[in-house]
Amino acid sequence: xxxxxxxxxxxxxxxxxxxxxxQSSVQLxxxxxxxxxxxxxxxxxxxxxxxxxxxxxLVSKHGPDKLYQVTSxxxxxxxxxxxxxxxxxxxxxxxxxxxxxxxxxxxxAGGPRGFVPAAKLQPY
Numbered sequence: 130x131x132x133x134x135x136x137x138x139x140x141x142x143x144x145x146x147x148x149x150x151x152q153s154s155v156q157l158x159x160x161x162x163x164x165x166x167x168x169x170x171x172x173x174x175x176x177x178x179x180x181x182x183x184x185x186x187l188v189s190k191h192g193p194d195k196l197y198q199v200t201s202x203x204x205x206x207x208x209x210x211x212x213x214x215x216x217x218x219x220x221x222x223x224x225x226x227x228x229x230x231x232x233x234x235x236x237x238a239g240g241p242r243g244f245v246p247a248a249k250l251q252p253y
Contacts (some may be wrong), residue, residue, distance in 0.1 A: 176218070183239035184218045191220040191237065197250035211236065211243035218253055219245070 145183040200219045226233040227246050233244045
């Protein structure tokens with residue numbers, strides 16, 4: 130299709146292009162800001178110093194590939210279940226419970242050890 134600005138002097142043409150691009154960029158920025166406020170932020174939150182020390186000790190004990198982050202609050206119901214908050218970091222000790230149930234994992238929460246639902250953990 131023929132551009133309607135074909136007969137324009139070049140400087141005016143570039144001005145139109147520039148304005149259009151600027152407008153698009155503003156729209157895009159607005160869209161991104163809207164999108165960021167609408168979507169829930171990912172679980173990853175900055176850790177407080179105490180939590181950070183705990184993570185470092187878990188890494189040194191178990192290695193970085195064993196670390197998982199809790200994706201939603203867990204309230205332990207059975208004996209040996211842990212109660213953990215969303216965002217906490219734990220180290221995987223065993224991906225099954227004593228009866229071989231792979232939906233409950235044995236984790237080290239930087240002190241207490243116990244079982245948590247595997248579905249509420251994501252690799253850290």
